[in-house]
Amino acid sequence: MLNETYIIIITSTIMMLLGIYGLSTRKNAMKMLISIELLVNAGTLNIMAFTHYFYPSVIDAHIFVLFVIALAAAEAAIGLALFLALYRIYGTPDIDIVRKLRETGE
């Protein structure tokens, strides 16, 4: 039962669950960004594990993982820019304080 692919899939599952847990329990924007990175990496690790198991000689999954890495780096860049702007305007990295878009009279 215990083999390489199984271990890697379990690892990526636990990573994904950690990402979901962090995303739903943290208010700090940086922690949320870290949780999103965990989620993205869990997905790519899963793709690699399944490709290694089912289609070991197919390269398409590797290319998709490269694209995902590029887009995740872009996402991290814009997330950090938002984090800095948030901190500059509100003085705290707390996401809950950003309520300017919400309708008044809640």
Added chain:
Amino acid sequence: MDYNLLIILSLGLVIIITGIMAVESKELMHAVFFLGVLLVVIGELYIILGGEFVGVVQILIYAGGVTVLMLFTLMFIPKTKDRMEKPFMRIPALITVLLLFTLILTSIGYVSGITTGSIINPNAIAESINTGYLPLVGIVGIIIFIVMISSAYISSVRRE
């Protein structure tokens, strides 16, 4: 136990422990360092899985670029003592995570057998990107260009 299996098991344990530390550590700087370790170990797992090129790119871009970007961003803000948690979300999140884990564990139970994968040649990846995936490369390039401009604009936002 197989030697290869032992290495993958230990790498998986390192990933899980550093992931927990990255989410749970009080200091943001420590969390980013743990994330960096996790990303390097994931790169090693890619290399073990036959994707040498992807592993190297993961270590260069993710563990190198993104982690350093996060560290630089953290240098701009003062230390925050508050843990910034949503305490009321802890139990629902834990229940959701445990339910999802059980669901996924039962659904992947059929995976069995040791695999003998081949190492993917980087030349084949480059050739494939240059032929079949060229439109996708263009789209990703445009997206990254937009991200560059918009992050420069967002960074210039000041308090009214």
